[in-house]
Amino acid sequence: MTYDEARYPARPRSLRPQARLRPADHAALRVSSEGPADAGNAEYVRWLLSKSMLSDAAAISRQFSGKASMWQNPYAKPDARRALDTASVWFTAYPISLVTAPGTSFLAALGDPALWRAFQEIGIDAVHTGPVKNAGGLDGWRQTPSVDGHFDRISTEIDPTFGTEEEFRQVCRVAAAHDGSVIDDIVPGHTGKGADFRLAEMNHGDYPGIYHMVEIDPEHWHLLPDVAPGHDAANLDAAAEAALHERGFIIGQLQRVIFYAPGIKETNWSATREVVGVDGVARRWVYLHYFKQGQPSINWLDPSFAGMKLVIGDALHSLGDLGTSALRLDANGFLGVEKSAEGPAWSEGHPLSEAANHLIAGMVRKVGGFTFQELNLTIEDIRDTSEVGADLSYDFINRPAYQHALATGDTEFLRLTLRTSLELGVDPASLVHALQNHDELTYELVHWATRHAEDVYAFRGRDTTGAELAETIRADLTRHLTGDAGPYNQVFTTNGIACTSASVIAATRGHRDLDALTEDDVEQIRRAHLLLAMFNAWQPGVFALSGWDLLGMLPLPAESIRPLLTSGDTRWIERASHDLMGVAPEATVSSSGVPVGRSLYGTIPEQLASETSFVRRLSGVLDVRSRHKIATARQIDIPAVAHPSMLVLVHALDPADHGGREALQVTVLNFGAETIEGSVRSETFTPRVPVVDMGTGAEIGWVDDLQSFGVWLAPYAGMSLLLCPADPEAEELRTGPQA
Numbered sequence: 001m002t003y004d005e006a007r008y009p010a011r012p013r014s015l016r017p018q019a020r021l022r023p024a025d026h027a028a029l030r031v032s033s034e035g036p037a038d039a040g041n042a043e044y045v046r047w048l049l050s051k052s053m054l055s056d057a058a059a060i061s062r063q064f065s066g067k068a069s070m071w072q073n074p075y076a077k078p079d080a081r082r083a084l085d086t087a088s089v090w091f092t093a094y095p096i097s098l099v100t101a102p103g104t105s106f107l108a109a110l111g112d113p114a115l116w117r118a119f120q121e122i123g124i125d126a127v128h129t130g131p132v133k134n135a136g137g138l139d140g141w142r143q144t145p146s147v148d149g150h151f152d153r154i155s156t157e158i159d160p161t162f163g164t165e166e167e168f169r170q171v172c173r174v175a176a177a178h179d180g181s182v183i184d185d186i187v188p189g190h191t192g193k194g195a196d197f198r199l200a201e202m203n204h205g206d207y208p209g210i211y212h213m214v215e216i217d218p219e220h221w222h223l224l225p226d227v228a229p230g231h232d233a234a235n236l237d238a239a240a241e242a243a244l245h246e247r248g249f250i251i252g253q254l255q256r257v258i259f260y261a262p263g264i265k266e267t268n269w270s271a272t273r274e275v276v277g278v279d280g281v282a283r284r285w286v287y288l289h290y291f292k293q294g295q296p297s298i299n300w301l302d303p304s305f306a307g308m309k310l311v312i313g314d315a316l317h318s319l320g321d322l323g324t325s326a327l328r329l330d331a332n333g334f335l336g337v338e339k340s341a342e343g344p345a346w347s348e349g350h351p352l353s354e355a356a357n358h359l360i361a362g363m364v365r366k367v368g369g370f371t372f373q374e375l376n377l378t379i380e381d382i383r384d385t386s387e388v389g390a391d392l393s394y395d396f397i398n399r400p401a402y403q404h405a406l407a408t409g410d411t412e413f414l415r416l417t418l419r420t421s422l423e424l425g426v427d428p429a430s431l432v433h434a435l436q437n438h439d440e441l442t443y444e445l446v447h448w449a450t451r452h453a454e455d456v457y458a459f460r461g462r463d464t465t466g467a468e469l470a471e472t473i474r475a476d477l478t479r480h481l482t483g484d485a486g487p488y489n490q491v492f493t494t495n496g497i498a499c500t501s502a503s504v505i506a507a508t509r510g511h512r513d514l515d516a517l518t519e520d521d522v523e524q525i526r527r528a529h530l531l532l533a534m535f536n537a538w539q540p541g542v543f544a545l546s547g548w549d550l551l552g553m554l555p556l557p558a559e560s561i562r563p564l565l566t567s568g569d570t571r572w573i574e575r576a577s578h579d580l581m582g583v584a585p586e587a588t589v590s591s592s593g594v595p596v597g598r599s600l601y602g603t604i605p606e607q608l609a610s611e612t613s614f615v616r617r618l619s620g621v622l623d624v625r626s627r628h629k630i631a632t633a634r635q636i637d638i639p640a641v642a643h644p645s646m647l648v649l650v651h652a653l654d655p656a657d658h659g660g661r662e663a664l665q666v667t668v669l670n671f672g673a674e675t676i677e678g679s680v681r682s683e684t685f686t687p688r689v690p691v692v693d694m695g696t697g698a699e700i701g702w703v704d705d706l707q708s709f710g711v712w713l714a715p716y717a718g719m720s721l722l723l724c725p726a727d728p729e730a731e732e733l734r735t736g737p738q739a
Contacts, residue, residue, distance in 0.1 A: 037140030037141050038276060039202040039204075039275075039276050039277055039278045039280075040276070040280075044141070045199070045202070045204065045278060047141075048138075048195040048198055048199050049195070049199070049204075051138075051154075051155060051194070051195040052194075052195040052196045052199060052207075053153070053154070053155060053156055053191065053194070053195075053196050053310045053313065053314060054196055054206070054207065054210060054306055054309060054310045054313075056155075056156045056313055056314075056317070057156075057309045057310050057311075057312065057313020057314065057316075058309065058313070060156070060313045060316050060317050060320075060321070061309070061312065061313050061316060063316075063320070064316060064320065064367070069367075070366060070367070071366075072368075073365060073366055073367065073368045074365065075362045075363070075365035075366040076362065076388075077388070078361065078386055078387070078388065078389065078390060078391040078430070079365075079370075079391055080386075080391050080392055080427065080429050080430035080541075081429055081632045082370070082391070083326070083370040083372075083391040083392055083542075084429065084541070084542065084631045084632050085632070086126075086181055086325060086326070086370065087125050087126030087180070087181040087183070087325065087326070087542075088125065088126075088541075088542055088543065088625075088631040088632075089123055089124050089125050089126065089537075089542070089543050089544075089622055089625075090124070090125075090126045090127070090128050090183065090432070090542055090543070090544040090545075091119060091124045091126070091127045091128070091544075091545065091546070091547070091550075092128045092130065092434070092437050092438075092544050092545070092546045093106075093110065093127060093128060093129050093130045093546070093547065094130050094149075094437075094438045094546065094547070094575060095129070095130050095131070095132050095150065095161075095162050095592070096149070096150070096161075096575070096577075096590060096592035096593075096594050097547070097548075097575050097576065097577045097578060097590055097592075097594050098110075098547065098577070098578065098580065098590060099577050099578060099579035099580075099583070099584050099587045099590050099591075099596060100583065100584065100590075100591060101583040101584055102584065104583070105162060105163035105164070105167060105591075106132070106161075106162040106163055106591070107129075107132065107158070107162055107163030107164070107167035107168050107170075107171055108163055108167050108170075109581075109583070110127060110129065110171045111167060111170040111171040111173075111174045112174075112581070113174055113177075113178070114581065115580065115581055115604075116174055116175060116177075116178040116180060117178065118581070118604050118605070118608065119178070119180065120178050120179070120180070121608060121619065122604075122608075122615055122618060122619045122622065123618075123619055123622030123623060123625075123626060124180075124622075125179060125180050125181065126175075126180055126181040126182070126183055126325075126326075127171070127175065127180065127181075127182055127183065128183040128184075128185075128328060128544070129168075129171070129182060129183065129184055129185075129324075130150070130185065130438065131149070131150035131151055131153065131185045131187075131330075132150070132158055132159060132162040132163070132168070132184075133150070133153050133155055133156060133157060133158055133159060133314075134153070134154050134155035134157055134158070134159045134194070135150040135151070135152045135153045135154055135155075135159065135192050136152060136154060136192050136193075136194070136294075137152070137154065137192050137193035137194055137197070137294055138154070138193065138194050138195060138198055139232070144193075146192065147192070147292050147293075147294040147295070147567075148291065148292055148294070148295060149438060149575075151185075151187055151295075151330055151331075152187075152190070152191065152192030152193075152292070152294055152295045153186075153187050153191055153192060153194075153314070154191060154192040154193070154194025154195065154196070154197075155194060155195075156313065156314050156317045161591070161592060165321070165322065168322045168323075169322055169323050172322065172323035172324060173323070181324075181325035181326065182323070182324045182325060183324060183325065183326040183327065183328060183372075184318040184319075184322065184324040184326075184327055184328070185327065185328045185330055186311060186314050186315050186318065186327050186328070186329060186330070186360075187311075187330045187331060188298065188300075188311045188329055188330070188331065188332045188335060188356065188357075188360055189290060189291075189297060189298060189330065189331030189332060189333075189334045189335060190289065190290065190291065190295040190296055190297050190298055190331060191210075191295070191296060191298065191310070192294055192295065193232070193294050193296065196210055196310065197210075197211065197296055200213060200285075201272055201275040201277075201283070201285060202275060202276070202277045202278050203215075203277035203278060203279060203281070203283060204277070204278050206304040206306040207306065208285075209299065209302035209303065209304030209305070209306040209307065210298060210299065210302070210304075210306045210307045210310055211287055211288070211296045211297065211298060211299055211307070212287060212288035212296075212297045212298075212299045212337065213285045213286065213287035213288070213296065213299075214249050214250055214285065214286050214287075215283050215284075215285055216244070216249060216271070216283075216284050216285065216286055218282075218284075220244075220247065220249070221284055223240055223243045223244055223247075224236075224240065224271040224284060224286070225237070225240060225271055227271070227272070227273040231273075232272065232273055233270040233271060233272050233273065233287075233293055234270060234271055235264070235265055235266060235267060235269070235270045235293060236266070236267045236269045236270060236271060236286070237266050237267065238253075238266060238267060240267075240271075241253060241267045241269055244269075244286060249286065250269060250286055250288075251337065251338070251339040251340075251345040252339075252344075252345055253267070253344045253345065254268050254290075254337065254344055254345050254347040255344045255345070255346070255347045255348050255450075256348075258290055258291055258495070259291055259292060259493055259495070260493060260494060261493060261567075261568045264567065264568065265292070265293065268288055268289060268290055269286055269287070269288060269289075270286070270287060270289060270293050271284060271285070271286050272284055272285045272286075272287065288337065290331065290334045290347075291331065297334070297337075298310070298311065298335070300335045300336065300352055300355075300356045301336070301352055308356070308359070311360065312359075312360070312363055315327055315360065315363060315364060316363070316367065319364065319367050319368070319369045320367060324369065325369055325370070326364075326369050326370045326371060326372065327364055327369065327371050327372075328371070328372055328373075328374065329357065329360060329361075329371055329372070329373040329374070329390055330374060331374075332353065332356075332357055332360070332373050332374075332375065332385075332389075332390070333348065333349075333353055333373070333375040333376070333377050333381065333385070334347065334348070334353065335350070335352055335353040335356040335357070336350030336351065336352025336353045336355075336356070337350065338350060338352075348377055348381070348450075349377055349378065349380075349381045349384075349451075353385065354384060354385050354388065354389060357373065357385050357388070357389030357390060358388040358389050360389075360390075361388075361389045361390050361391065362388075365391075370391040370392070371389075371390040371391055371392070372390055372391065372392035372393065372394065372432055372542070373385065373389065373390035373392070373393050373394065374393075374394040374396075375390075375393055375394065375396070376394075376396040376442060376444060376446055377446055377447075378446055378447040378450065378451045378452070379397055379420060379421055379424045379426055379447050380424060380451070382396075382397070382426055383424060383425050383426050386426070386430050391430070392430055392431065392432050392541070392542060393426075393430060393431055393432065394431070394432045394434065395431040395432055395433045395434065395541070396442060396446075397417050397420075397421050397426070397431070397447070398414065398417050398418060398421070398431075398433070399433075399434065399441070399442065400441065400442060400443045400445065400473065400477065400496070401413050401414040401416075401417040401418075401473075402414055402532060402535050402536075402671075403441055403477065403481075403504055404473055404476060404477060405645075405647065405671040406504065406505065406508050406528065406531075406532065406671055407476060407477060407480035407481060407504070407507075407508050408476060408480065409644065409645045409671060409672040409673065409674075410644040410645060410671075411641065411644065411645060411646065411647040411671055412459065412460065412644065413459070413469075413473055414647060414671075415638055415641070415647065416457065416459065418635075418638045418649070419638050420447075422635060422638065427540070427634075427635075428539050428540045428541050428635045429540035429541050429631070429632060429633070429634070429635075430541065431541040431542070432541065432542040432544050433535075433536035433537075433539065433541050433542065433543055433544070434536065434542075434543075434544035434545065435501050435529075435532060435533065435536060435544070435545040435546065435549045436500055436501045436545070436546050436548045436549050436574070437544070437546055438546075438571070438575060439496075439571065440492040440495055440496035440497055440498045440499070440570075440571050440574070441477070441481075441496045441497045441498075441499055441504065442495055442496040443473065443474050443477050443495075443496045443497065444470075444494070444495055444496065445469075445470040445473060445474065447466075448466035448467070448469050448470040449466065449467055449470035449471075452466035453465060453466045453467035453470075454466065454467070457469055459472075477497060478491060478497065480507060480508060481497055481499060481504055481507045481508070482497060482507075484512065485507050485510075485512070486499070486503065486504075486506065486507030486512070487512060488503055488506075488507075488514055488554070488555050488557075488573075489503055489504070489507060489555065490558070490570040490573060491570065492569070492570045492571055493568060498555070498570040498571045498572075498573050498574050499555060499574055500548050500553050500554060500555055500574050500576075501529055501532060501548065501549050501552075502525055502529060502548075502552045502553060502554055502600055503554055503555050503574075505524075505525045505528040505529060505532075506521075506525060506554075508528070509521070509524060509525065509528070509673070514554050514598070517600070522552075522600050522601075524715075524716070525552065525600060526552065526600070526601065526614050526617075527715070527716040527717070528716040529549070529552065529614060530614065530617050530618065530621065530716070530718075531669060531670070531671065531716040531717070531718055533545065533549075533618055533621055534621055534667070534669060534718035534720075535647070535667070535669055535718075537621050537622060537625045537630075538621070538624070538625060538630055538649070538665075538667040538718070538720050539630065539633075539635060539649050539651065539667060540630065540631060540632060540633045540634065540635055540651060541631065542631070543622070543625070543631075547578045547580050548574070548576070548578065550580065550601070550604060550607075550614070550615060550618075551578050551579075551580065551599040551600075551601050551602070551603065551604075552599055552600035552601035552614060553576050553578050553597045553598070553599055553600075554576070554597055554598045554599075554600065555573040555574050555576065555597070556572070556573050556574075556575075556576045556595055556597050557573075558570075558573060560595050561573065561594075561595060572594075575594060576594070576595065576596065576597020576598075577589060577590035577592075577594045577595060577596045577597060578596065578597060578599060579596070579603060580603065580604050581603060581604055581605060582603035582604075582605055582606065601613060601614045601615070620695060624694045624695055624720050625720075627694075628653065628657075628665060628694055628720070628722065629653065629654060629657060630651065630653075630665055630720070632654070633651035633652060633653050633654070633665055634651060634652045635649065635650070635651050636650055636651065636652050636664075636684055637649075637650035637682045637683070637684045638650070639680070639681060639682040639683075640681070641678070641680075642676075642678025642679050642680070643670075643672075643676045643677075643678045644672075645670055645671045645672025645674070645676060646668070646669070646670060646671075646676060646678060646713070647667075647668070647669045647671060648666065648667065648668050648669075648680050648682070649666070649667040650664055650665075650666050650682050650684050650685075651664065651665045651666075651667070652664060652665075652684075653665050658724050659727055661724055661725050661727070662686075662724075662725070663722065663723065663724035664684065664685070664722070664723040664724070665694070665720060665721070665722060665723075666680065666682075666691075666719075666720075666721040666722075666723060667718065667719075667720055667721075668680055668711055668713065668718065668719045668721065669713075669717075669718040669719075670713035670714070670715065670716060670717050670718065671716070672715060672716075673715045673716070674715055675712070675713065675714050675715060676712075676713050677710070677711070677712045677713075678710070678711065679708045679709065679710050679711075680708060680709055680710075680711055681706065681707055681708035682707060682708075683707060685703045685707040685708070685709075685723060686703060686707075686723070686725065687703050687704060687705045687706075687707060688702060688703060688704075688705070689702065689703045689723050689724065689725050690702055690723075690724075690726065691703060691709050691721050691722075691723060692721065692722040692723075692724075693719060693720075693721060693722075694720040694721060694722050695719075695720065700721070703723060
């Protein structure tokens with residue numbers, strides 16, 4: 001038993017904003033930007049150093065060293081349920097898509113007490129801000145835009161587009177006043193091409209050690225691609241990658257090319273233009289980028305440990321200076337890469353990723369916070385990294401599966417994913433079960449398509465390999481959700497489908513023209529949307545949703561954002577701007593220029609005024625979740641079902657909340673468009689126990705001697721049921737002593 005388990009069983013204290021961790025004299029230098037932007041200009045180099053994340057990290061980390069507070073929190077083991085006690089229902093914001101009142105920044109809008117009162121009324125107790133720090137790159141003295149929605153961070157400073165550091169601290173203060181928490185992001189896998197990368201290109205100090213970058217001898221420059229005018233790098237094609245690999249410069253092909261696009265990204269390697277270093281030597285480098293060319297990968301095992309210092313400094317700034325309670329770890333599954341004896345390099349599921357995640361998560365816990373990870377790898381990878389790393393993991397296992405259940409009206413694949421997860425040791429309480437976020441509906445199905453490609457599973461009445469299963473599910477989703485079925489949804493490279501929750505449902509309902517939706521159509525979409533919320537909320541773990549969910553947003557027409565789609569990133573159609581609180585009804589774009597989309601449900605205040613709205617009904621779902629502590633329950637069974645569209649989840653609740661008696665919570669859902677009737681049966685049920693509707697408190701039946709009970713469900717309906725033996729003392733008071 002750890003000290004924390006013995007002495008501190010209650011929820012962890014929320015972190016609070018502290019004094020500025022960067023010394024006042026550490027602010028970016030004010031220098032003339034008229035001189036040459038190269039290593040020969042000492043003023044330019046000094047300016048880059050003043051803006052570098054590595055330099056910031058050194059100043060920030062010194063504020064923690066030698067402090068007794070660094071030893072007051074447990075940090076060795078992830079603790080999902082402790083994190084859930086802090087915050088279990090999250091609103092996931094996307095800064096560039098939030099419409100704010102005129103003259104109001106994103107962070108000021110997020111710190112509005114009226115918004116937090118509304119969140120409290122709905123049942124939301126945390127906000128994930130999304131990335132709000134400076135991102136993109138530097139071209140000389142000029143900052144260039146982000147290439148990936150601000151996930152290409154280049155600074156620990158808040159992007160003025162989104163507000164100020166003081167406004168961020170105010171968000172944390174207002175959240176705390178409403179029993180809420182704030183969750184920020186760090187990106188352990190890469191940065192943008194900011195000051196740190198430019199200094200690395202110049203071979204300055206430890207900066208090349210931040211990245212997976214290799215200096216190529218001039219005699220081999222003929223193997224490198226030419227860099228087009230106006231560009232700073234060129235992607236290697238497969239032939240160049242192989243040639244450099246054969247000569248021992250790089251480790252070559254990786255296990256997959258994420259965001260593959262012919263002529264844009266054909267490999268995970270790019271070559272820089274010729275850059276003169278601080279020593280006067282001209283160099284060309286080849287650098288690794290798992291994602292886009294503007295996102296150079298961080299090297300976690302360079303002797304300088306510069307990359308580790310940069311990431312930890314960024315994390316400490318968010319937790320200690322800004323006052324957040326938790327951090328999302330983005331791209332944290334790609335922190336280790338190694339040459340393989342044969343075939344592609346080992347780049348996924350690498351032990352270095354686990355070790356690095358342990359260090360990051362341990363540091364965050366050491367200062368009183370928690371972490372969650374978006375790790376789209378195999379179930380075993382999620383399990384293994386969760387043993388020592390992040391406290392929570394994004395649910396990439398069941399997210400495409402519940403969309404598939406809705407698309408087909410059949411929960412067979414969803415039941416398979418749920419059971420496989422349990423069998424392999426992933427506790428659902430350690431997962432973030434989400435509706436839409438800023439990313440596409442990911443259907444890579446990495447677990448089945450890679451490590452278990454040759455394993456055999458029973459599906460649709462026959463044996464099928466993991467690879468065949470993944471191909472079948474992807475084909476089903478694209479057929480039901482895109483093309484003629486849903487022309488407003490678009491495939492995103494090889495990763496998934498760009499869509500919103502509402503547009504997924506519309507496609508499954510057979511609506512090809514979103515402009516033709518009637519009020520009855522919207523009500524059916526609302527019911528199905530609520531069903532998806534029930535699935536995610538009525539099981540252990542975090543429940544997360546976005547503004548696109550709360551307002552029922554539809555995708556943007558492609559023609560309205562054509563310039564954003566030129567790189568092949570179709571995800572922009574799903575990121576429509578939206579006005580949560582109705583503060584700018586005349587707005588046509590957000591302050592970042594993203595067009596306002598169409599909302600099916602209306603603003604939060606409008607919905608709170610209507611008992612039949614999505615938000616009001618969602619509030620009822622979350623009330624059941626909160627009152628019965630479903631978030632911290634244990635999932636014990638995914639039983640067979642009486643109808644293909646039915647799903648049943650069985651969870652054990654804490655006996656301490658039920659007089660020491662064993663109590664079960666049973667989630668029963670209908671993913672189909674037709675009314676169904678059938679039995680719910682599980683070996684975990686105790687016969688002759690009453691079945692109580694948790695929403696109404698009404699007794700709807702009893703478990704029979706065959707360990708089953710009957711249910712009736714309308715289309716897209718769900719029930720949260722309590723199975724708990726009666727209190728013997730209370731029963732005797734009611735009926736008198738029994739013979």
